[in-house]
Amino acid sequence: MSRHLSMRTANPALQSETFRKSMAESISDQGAMTISGVVNKTGLSLLLLVVGASFTWSNPELSGLAIMGSIVGLILAFVTIFKPTIAYMTVPAYAIMQGLFLGFISRVFEMQYPGIAVQAIFLTFGTLGSLLLAYSSGLIKATENFKLGVFAATGAIGVLYLINFIMSFFGSGIGVIHSNSTMGIIFSLGVVVIAALNLVLDFDFIEEGAEMGAPKYMEWYATFGLLVTLIWLYIEILRLLSKLNSRR
Amino acid sequence: MDYIFYLWLPIIILALASLLKLINKNKSNKKPWIRIEETKKNE
Numbered sequence: 405m406s407r408h409l410s411m412r413t414a415n416p417a418l419q420s421e422t423f424r425k426s427m428a429e430s431i432s433d434q435g436a437m438t439i440s441g442v443v444n445k446t447g448l449s450l451l452l453l454v455v456g457a458s459f460t461w462s463n464p465e466l467s468g469l470a471i472m473g474s475i476v477g478l479i480l481a482f483v484t485i486f487k488p489t490i491a492y493m494t495v496p497a498y499a500i501m502q503g504l505f506l507g508f509i510s511r512v513f514e515m516q517y518p519g520i521a522v523q524a525i526f527l528t529f530g531t532l533g534s535l536l537l538a539y540s541s542g543l544i545k546a547t548e549n550f551k552l553g554v555f556a557a558t559g560a561i562g563v564l565y566l567i568n569f570i571m572s573f574f575g576s577g578i579g580v581i582h583s584n585s586t587m588g589i590i591f592s593l594g595v596v597v598i599a600a601l602n603l604v605l606d607f608d609f610i611e612e613g614a615e616m617g618a619p620k621y622m623e624w625y626a627t628f629g630l631l632v633t634l635i636w637l638y639i640e641i642l643r644l645l646s647k648l649n650s651r652r
Numbered sequence: 653m654d655y656i657f658y659l660w661l662p663i664i665i666l667a668l669a670s671l672l673k674l675i676n677k678n679k680s681n682k683k684p685w686i687r688i689e690e691t692k693k694n695e
Contacts, residue, residue: 534663537670648655
C-alpha cells in the first residue's frame with residue numbers, strides 16, 4: 405500500500421486527483437514520471453527564471469514588463485492547472501514570466517536595503533536543501549495530520565491575503581501583514597514556516613507520482629508545483645528581511 | 653548578534669538532525685563486523 409496516506413495537499417496546483425485523472429488517460433508511449441525527470445525539469449525552469457529575473461534586475465526602469473510578467477504568469481498558472489498535458493509549454497513560459505516579476509521586485513527591495521536579495525536567495529535555497537534532507541532522511545514525514553495542518557494554515561493565509569487585497573481597494577488593509585512591529589515580524593515568520601512546509605507536500609506529491617507511474621508530462625506539472633512554492637517562499641523571505649531591516 | 657544568524661539557525665539545526673538520523677539509519681542497517689559463534693568441543 406502506498407505510504408502517501410492522503411490525497412490532499414495545500415498547494416492548489418498539486419492535488420492527487422490530478423494523478424488519478426492523468427492515470428485514466430493513457431500513459432501511452434511517453435513513459436512514466438520519474439523523480440530524476442522532475443529534478444532535471446526543475447533545474448531547467450529555475451535557469452529560465454534566473455534569465456528572466458536578470459533582465460528586469462539590470463533594467464529596473466522596465467516596471468511595465470514586470471507587471472506584465474506577473475499577470476501573464478498568473479494566466480499561465482491557471483492554464484497549467486486546468487490543462488496539465490500542455491505543462492511542457494506553459495511551465496517554462498511561467499518560469500520566465502515569474503522571473504521578470506521577481507527580478508524587478510528584488511531590485512526594488514535591493515535599492516532600499518542593499519544585500520537583501522542575495523540573503524533571500526540563500527535562505528530560500530538553504531530552506532529547500534534542509535527540508536529535502538529532512539524529508540529523505542525520514543525526519544519529517546508527510547502524514548495525514550501534517551498535510552491537514554499545512555493545508556489549513558495555507559488556506560488561512562490565503563483568505564487573509566484575499567481580505568487584505570479587497571480591503572486595499574477601500575484604502576485600508578490588515579496592518580499585521582505589512583507592519584514591521586513585533587507582531588508583524590512574527591506573522592511573516594509564521595508565513596515563511598508554512599511556505600517552507602509546503603515544500604514537504606511537494607516532495608511527497610513528486611514521490612507519489614513516481615511511485616504510481618504517472619504519465620511523463622506530470623514531471624512538468626510537479627515542477628510547476630515546486631516552482632510555485634519556491635517563488636512564494638522567496639517573496640515571503642524577502643518581505644520578512646525587509647521588515648527586519650527597516651527596524652535597524 | 654545579527655538577525656540573519658537566527659534565520660539560519662533552524663535551517664542548520666534541521667540539516668544536522670537529518671544528517672544524524674541518516675547516519676544512525678545506516679548504522680542500524682549494517683551487519684556486525686564481528687560475529688561470535690559457539691564452538692563445539694574438538695571442532
